[in-house]
Amino acid sequence: MATEDSFSPPPQRPLMGPESLNKPQTHKAKICMWKYLDVHSMDLINAAKTTDTLKSLLAELLALQDFESNPRSAILLDLYFYTIQFSREQGFNREQTSAFFSIVKDVHETCVETPLPNVEECYNYFTELIFCHSIRRPPFSIDLFDQDHLVLITDYMINTYFRHFKLYKYAFTPQVRLDISLTYIGMPEPEPKDEEAAAESAGLSPVPEEAELTPVQEESPTAALREYIATQLNQxxxxxxxxxxxxxxxxxxxxxxxxxxxxxxxxxxxxxxxxxxx
The missing domain is CATH 1.20.5 (Single alpha-helices involved in coiled-coils or other helix-helix interfaces)
Incomplete structure (x- = not known):
């Protein structure tokens, strides 16, 4: 996210409970050159000379054709577009551009894999990916970027992606909802209602006139607790x-x-x- 104008408000986020949360994970850096953009894709990108042509090409290559109606796709398209623009400004070749693009995409996917805070894990993963492509130690790493490239790439990622880290997480991760239920020791647990009682409480079945005139007061398992609390408060x-x-x-x-x-x-x-x- 390089500019504030490129950000569009995301749609309403879905809710998720704590039972389905993914904890922040530690990822191992691997060589990712040609992972998302192969040689043919890089040739097409280098041939795109205008902004509209490049955005249309990236949308087609990365399955983001709905960027005009989907705010998340529009955010991703801006992220990838400015990644290519930065690579062009720094004079990266095809291998360097493809590797840097893969690094940005992998860091973003690590960011949005969980709604929990994981900025430290993402930054550590980013630094490992950078060093994995700057030290010659086959087959574990290659010397694709030199020291000056490391400084430029790190400054770019800190000033763009990590500065807007929370915005990316807000746009691409579901909203967490926490429901708390209290269980009192010595109190009987409420029995689940059957389908007929649930339908009657929801107003799906007609209520007899006698029931309306003389409503039945159901004994709640927490009635004794409420009475005790009320007595103590009165005292x-x-x-x-x-x-x-x-x-x-x-x-x-x-x-x-x-x-x-x-x-x-x-x-x-x-x-x-x-x-x-x-």
Whole structure:
């Protein structure tokens, strides 16, 4: 994601529970030259001279023809388009462009494989992929990029992809929803309702008039717990009310005593002054 204008708001994300979450994984770097763009594809890309031609070609090669109606496809197309543009600006050959494109695509797929935070795993995987294509040690790695290329590629990925890491994860990963259920020790578990009871509670079956006039109160397994909690709260509130009343009474008595002293003060001073004059 090289520019803010290229980002389109994604559609509503699906929900997923914690039971289906994929934990962040550690991937082993391998040589990925010609992995997604083979020699023929690179020849077609090098022959594309205009922006529209290149985008149309990438959409066809990577199955992103719905980029005009699908925001996710549009985001991916922008990511891959600017990857090719960067390779052209740096003068990469076909092998280097194909390898760099594969590195970007593999890092992105690692990012979106889980909705959980995995930026550290993705960055470590990215650095291993870069070194895998910069050190000659066949068949484990090749010296495709030199030291200057490593600096340029790392700066580009940090300033573009990893700077917008959370946006990519938000656009391509499902939303996580956590449901919490509490089980109290010593309380019976609620029995599952049968289909008929569920249909009646949903309003699918007609309710007799007698049932409407005299509704049956079902005993809930948590009724005893609620009653206990309500009793304890009432007791605490009663004690708190008594404590507040006592404090108010004490404050009123102190305030009344101060008023009496203030009322007696001036008369006492006047009496003492008259006595002195006599």
């Amino acid at each position: 605490e509130l009663a004690q708190l009310r008594l404590s507040v009343e006592e404090r108010l009474k004490t404050t009123e008595e102190q305030f009344a005593a101060k008023l009496v002293q203030l009322e007696k003060g001036p008369s006492a001073r006047k009496g003492s002054t008259r006595g002195r004059k006599k």
